[in-house]
Amino acid sequence: MLKTSERTGDLLDNWAAFLRSRSVDEPPSLRRCRQAAAEAFARLGYPLKKNEDWKYTNVSRLAQIVWNPAPPIERISIPDWEAIRTIIANGRVVYRGGVGEWGDKVSIDDWDRACKMHANFLEEHWNQVARWSQHPFAALNTACFQDAVIIRVKAGHEINLPIHILMHHQPSINTGQACFPRILIYLETGSRATVVESYQGGDEASFTCGIVEIILERFAHLDYYKVQQEDEHNIHIVQTYIRLAQGSELRAHIVSLGGGLVRNECDVQLTGEQGVCTLNGLYLAHGRQHVDNHTEIEHVAPGCVSFELYKGILSDRAHGVFHGKIYVHPGAQKTDAKQTNQALLLSDDAEVDSKPQxxxxxxxxxxxxxxxxxxxxxxxxxxxxxxxxxxxxARNLLIYGFAEEIISRIHVAPVRYQLEDLLLAQEGLPLESELRRVILP
Amino acid sequence: MPPMLEIRDLYVQVEGKEILKGVNLTLPVGQVHAIMGPNGSGKSTLAAVLAGREDYEITKGEVLYMGRSLLDLDPEERAREGIFLAFQYPVEIPGVTNMYFLRAAVNAIRKHRGLPELDAMDFLALVREKLRLLHMDEALLKRSVNEGFSGGEKKRNEILQMAVLEPRLCIMDETDSGLDIDALRVVADGVNSLRSPDRSILVITHYQRLLNYIIPDQVHVLLDGRIVRSGTKELALELEAKGYGWLERELTVSKL
Incomplete structure (x- = not known):
């Protein structure tokens, strides 16, 4: 029934069989949604260069590879820093750490469990902010996702321990291998939480196509980290869709250290007055890495604030892209939006394209x-x-100094230390950051 | 024992323009010499050349540091061998804390001298001691290098680095510029505390007033790229009274 074409590759055929084999009882409306998304992708196809949103990022090679579901994997090492942790390996939730003392304040479920236990919640909140009918990769993920993590923080509660979702992609087949991680973060009224997403693994024949939906109800507050450090040939295209209600605040940190072709999309809707959205972006690219940060911030309600600060460090023949769209609706008076994009080029062949809109x-x-x-x-x-x-x-110190403005905004110490080590080690600097840790808390 | 510094017939061009035109100078070990001169006489060029700035072209002459040729060394090699330039305009380095920077410098130099690198706590003990000496607030360590520092803080920060790195040869480029009298005293006290029989200091200044606090063994006058007169500290007072025009006129007369 789904027609494949040159613009969609064979992807859907492979996945239709895979998904049929699954036993999860999805609520009928969500099952229909998958079907509609598959049809949307068949209609939209992979975006072409003439598509203005994809002008600087060429994804044509996606259509040339036959993508198969990543097989399950047996072993994964668990990071040792303290967090409420869930691990998705090759697209499936393989580890769910206990929520312990936070049990009555937060729930973290995989797809199977959420479908069984919280079907009503899913009917109400799933797929509410992802623009899957218009965006080819959002459609693809919505049609194909194998598993999901659903985080729900109860009204008025603050979760002091970071919630960590680790996405591990371990290639184990020779042909193209795809993962479709999917996350919903839902903060009820007045709740506060910190969520860290990290992406690792992959190779030149693997594709991470994710969607993260973030819904902040009134006066909720989320500190959000997306740390991508996959193999430097992996294809990584992840849309983060965010909706902020009145008085809520999001502080997002989008960090890209790895990946061959990377596209981070942040699509933010400020739908209630006094919402505050901060996007801090940092990317390091070398070799032939391509890192595209695509942001769209929609000021729907009046009196909201959005800050964007993106910093890129590019060497060799790396290519950075920043697209920053700010859309202020009629009636969104007293909007305060500030967008800054800075790139440090370390070689004559590195390149950056910047497109404010x-x-x-x-x-x-x-x-x-x-x-x-x-x-x-x-x-x-x-x-x-x-x-x-x-x-x-001296060069490394200056490079670090350039990135520090973003690093200093990272409040999850293990993430910050990990990043310092990574940044400094990758740049060949001795690990002096120990000093900062001893003296600068 | 060779002198700390010996400059022989040094000619330097900056962007094709000749700035130093045959500078000769000998600075013995353990002494403090002052180089005075008006704006544009070549003082800062001389300081930068000694520290190893690469965009200045040396067309003639040589510089010996403790008897060995200096000009082929990279700036970092000179620093590790014990040369320190206190900048007239210290450079701001956003995102790198003063402490981080200082320890990187100390350890680079210690490594070169075959000493073990300092760990965080040893380093902190060392730097705290020097901070007290210069009446500096420890908070400055946690700020980015020179970023948002006042003029006086920047100059004190230079002296702090000097105190921590313990160089053999200190070159102070207009360290007095932009300082009020209290800050000048603190800076001068810091410099004086570093005077020692095996350390030499070259104080470059436009005005005599710094030399009231850092008493030089000798004063040299740099005019139009040459040392035109050398003498005792009284020469500085004479210059202060008569102005550089006095020497310039004398020079013109003697040329005729």
Whole structure:
């Protein structure tokens, strides 16, 4: 029934059989939704270059690979830092740590369990913010996702321990292998939580196609981290859809360290007054890595604030893309939106494309955007070297200094330390960050 | 024992323009010398060349540091060998804390000298002691290098680095500029505390006033890229009274 074409590859055929074999009893409306999404993808196909949203990111190779479901894997190591942890390996939830003392304040379920226990909740909140009917990859994920993590924080509660979702992609077949992780984070009125998503693994023949839906009810507060450190050839396309109700606040940190072709999309709707959304982005790209940060912030309600600060460090022939759309609806008066995109180019062949897009239909607003592209400063390098620091270490210190503005905003210590180590180790710097940990809490 | 620094007939061009035109200078071990001169005389160029700035072209002459040729060394090698330049305009390094930077520098130099690197606690003990010496607030350590520092804080931060790195040869480029009298005293006290029989200091300044606090063994006057006169600290007072025009006129007369 689903017609494959050059623009969709054979993907859906492979997946239809796989999904039929699954035993989960999905609520009928969600089953219909899968079907509709499959049809949407068959209609939309993989985006082409002439599609303005995909102008700088070429995904044509996706259609040339036969994608198969990633097989289950047996073993996975569990990070040792303390968190309420769930692990998705090759698209399936394989580990669900206990929520312990937080049991009555937060629930974390996989797809199977959520369908059994919380069908009503799913009917109400699932697929509510993902734009699956218009976006090819959102359609693809909605049609094909194998499993999901549903996080629900109860009204008025604060979860002090980070909730960690680790997405591990372990290639084990020779042909293309795809994972479709799917997450719903739902914060009830007045609740607060910290969620860390990390992505790891993969190779040149693997594809991570994810959707994260984040719904913040009134006065909810979420500190959200997406840390992508997959294999540097992996294809990673993840849409994060966010809806903020009145007085709620999201602080998001989108960090890309790995991946071959990376597309992070953040689609934010500020639907209630006094909502605050901060997007902090950091990416490091070398070799031929391509990292595309695509953000769309919609100010629907008046009096909301959105801040975006994206920083990229590019070397070799790496390519960075930043697309920042801000859409201010008529009536969204007193909107305050600020968008900043900075890139540090470490080689002549590295490249960055920056595309701000402001569409403002209200008159009493403040919207600013700025983009800078720079190189390391010779005066700073000289200064460091006159203190005995080698040219290479001086470069690394300056690179770190550039990234630090984002790193300093990361409040989950293990994530911050892990990033410092990763950043500094990747740049060949001795691990001096120990000093910061001893003295700078 | 060779002198700490010996500059022989040094010619330097910056962007094709000749700035230093045959500088000769000898700084013995353990002494403090001052180089005075008006704006544009080449003072800062000389300081930068000694520290190893690469965009300055040396067309003639040589510089010996403790008897060995200096000019082929990279800036970091010079620093590790014991040369320290206190900048006229210390550079801001956003995102790198002063402490992080200082420890990287100390350990680079210790490593070069065959000493074990300092761990966080040993380093902190060392730097705290130096902070007290300079009446500096420990909070400065946690801020980015020179970022948002006042003029006085920047200069004190230079002296702090000098105190921590313990160089053999200190070159101070207009360290007095932009300092009020109290800050000047603190900086001068810091420098004086570093005077020692095996350390030499080259104080580069436009004005005599710093030399009231850091008493030099010798004063040299740099005019139009050459040392035109050398003498005792009284020369500085004479310059203060008569102005650089006095020497410039004398020089013109002697040229005729």
């Amino acid at each position: 402001l569409e403002i239909y209200a008159d009493d607003v403040r919207c600013t955007h700025g983009a800078t592209v720079g190189q390391l400063d010779d005066r700073q390098l000289f200064y460091l070297r006159t203190r005995g620091i080698s040219a290479e270490q």
